[in-house]
Amino acid sequence: MRFRRRIRLFPGVTLNFSKSGISTTIGVPGASVNFNKHGKFLNVGIPGTGIYDRKSCGGWQ
Secondary structure, eight states, rough: OOOOEEEEETTTEEEEEEEEEEEEEEETTEEEEEEEEEEEEEEEEEEETTTEEEEEEEEEO
């Protein structure tokens, strides 16, 4: 079973809760940065197409 809950703090900032932990996403449709326990991730895509790419921007030190 999967669990996910998103809370929009204000435009462009979302707090994400899931079974595996908490993360924060900052950005706009098409480009965002996600911070979680595994590090930072850059997400870019073309909204509405399902085409996207996700790259790690480094782990926590």
